[in-house]
Amino acid sequence: MRLYNSKTQTTEEFSWRDSEITLYVCGITPYDTTHVGHAFTYTAYDQLIRYLEMKGINVRYAQNVTDIDDDILKKAKETGEDWRELGNRWTDHYIDDMIALNVRPPDYFPHATDVIPEIIHSVEDLISAGVAYVKNGSVYYEVSRYPEFGQLSHLPHSEMLPVANERGNRPEDPNKRDPLDFVLWQAQAPGEPAWESSWGPGRPGWHIECSTMATKYLGKTVDIHGGGLDLCFPHHECEIAQVQPLLCQDPYVHIWMQTAMVGYQGEKMSKSLRNLVMVDRLMDTYSPDALRLYLGSHHYREAWAYSETDLKKFQELANILSQAVRVENKKNPSFSPTQYVSEFSESMENDLGTPGAVHALQELAHGILEAAKGHRNVKEAQEMLRKYSRVFGLTFGSETPEERVVKGWNAKKR
Numbered sequence: 001m002r003l004y005n006s007k008t009q010t011t012e013e014f015s016w017r018d019s020e021i022t023l024y025v026c027g028i029t030p031y032d033t034t035h036v037g038h039a040f041t042y043t044a045y046d047q048l049i050r051y052l053e054m055k056g057i058n059v060r061y062a063q064n065v066t067d068i069d070d071d072i073l074k075k076a077k078e079t080g081e082d083w084r085e086l087g088n089r090w091t092d093h094y095i096d097d098m099i100a101l102n103v104r105p106p107d108y109f110p111h112a113t114d115v116i117p118e119i120i121h122s123v124e125d126l127i128s129a130g131v132a133y134v135k136n137g138s139v140y141y142e143v144s145r146y147p148e149f150g151q152l153s154h155l156p157h158s159e160m161l162p163v164a165n166e167r168g169n170r171p172e173d174p175n176k177r178d179p180l181d182f183v184l185w186q187a188q189a190p191g192e193p194a195w196e197s198s199w200g201p202g203r204p205g206w207h208i209e210c211s212t213m214a215t216k217y218l219g220k221t222v223d224i225h226g227g228g229l230d231l232c233f234p235h236h237e238c239e240i241a242q243v244q245p246l247l248c249q250d251p252y253v254h255i256w257m258q259t260a261m262v263g264y265q266g267e268k269m270s271k272s273l274r275n276l277v278m279v280d281r282l283m284d285t286y287s288p289d290a291l292r293l294y295l296g297s298h299h300y301r302e303a304w305a306y307s308e309t310d311l312k313k314f315q316e317l318a319n320i321l322s323q324a325v326r327v328e329n330k331k332n333p334s335f336s337p338t339q340y341v342s343e344f345s346e347s348m349e350n351d352l353g354t355p356g357a358v359h360a361l362q363e364l365a366h367g368i369l370e371a372a373k374g375h376r377n378v379k380e381a382q383e384m385l386r387k388y389s390r391v392f393g394l395t396f397g398s399e400t401p402e403e404r405v406v407k408g409w410n411a412k413k414r
Helices: 036-054 070-079 083-100 112-128 157-166 206-218 229-246 288-296 308-326 338-349 354-373 379-392 403-410
Strands: 002-005 010-013 020-025 058-063 132-135 138-141 182-187 202-204 222-226 253-256 262-264 332-334
Touching: 002 253, 020 036, 020 206, 036 058, 036 083, 036 222, 036 262, 036 288, 036 379, 058 206, 070 083, 083 403, 112 132, 112 138, 112 182, 112 202, 112 206, 112 229, 138 229, 157 229, 182 206, 182 229, 202 206, 206 222, 206 229, 229 253, 288 308, 288 354, 288 379, 308 354, 308 379, 332 379, 338 354, 338 379, 354 379
Parallel strands: 020 058, 020 222, 222 253
Antiparallel strands: 002 010, 132 138, 138 182, 182 202
């Protein structure tokens, strides 16, 4: 299998050890979820996991919840709700959406607040390594101490600060030695939640949360690290800077994957722009299979824009696939699915080429229906259609997702 590695900017042969891989995907900040952009990201990795599982590869998968950060506290202040109750409520909403979409649950689903002691230990290690400093109860990563900073995003230094500022950096912080330095531990502000540390009460920075959770649950080196493209810089870049100085020559991550942005009405779909198309509302009209096929028809690295007209076409395709797996069998010569199975596998092996795989399912379904009209035996083809459709989590109109999906996600509610 070949996957695009955003660090090397090349499509590489991806190999695994002992029939197992580890995968970490940056999860939600739990409010205003789940929109189509979220769904595109998490179904993309679901398709990767399901395909690898079909090949007999065990995937140990961790996805976090960023339940404490500036955005959560700001939203809680706006709504007058307790920040923890707000986060738990929206996390449960996200879980319900993932169940409805038949997304395989992660093996580990930690909240950032679950690992505060480990985060504090990570920060202490970075101070000891000479890449972090303490000022007025806060701790900062000193970017100039890590010359390789920028190795993932490939941004020139002159462009880093403007991008970081757009994505949560506070360049005016008087405690910083350099505006690009980023916070590892933030001293408590009046009225904010805090945890005790050797530097005083405070809370973790955004970036240290993910690198700590990834290494805690999956080990010091992760096979694949994913998330949205907007996380490449500064978030994923900062993760590397936080882990790599402590690992000597071992890589923190072998393959970096980022999903492209989803647009709507000429702009990126985002919470800040308030132009969100919500998954639960779409599923009032369209089936989960239709939405899964629609999302899968776009390559994970190619930006696209949501269109209800296009979604309607995939509802028609979902109906065709459901008809194909249920059509009555005849006893005449069998209809072979071989060419469609080959197209499906070749597409998925080539950098998770889900558009080609969706096309293969479509052609296989049409072939089954035509063969059935000709009184041919389509049993083997139907079995293949069911098998390969599971990569997209399709249920063919069943009201119940897979048992492991329902049980696994519900166990993660709080």
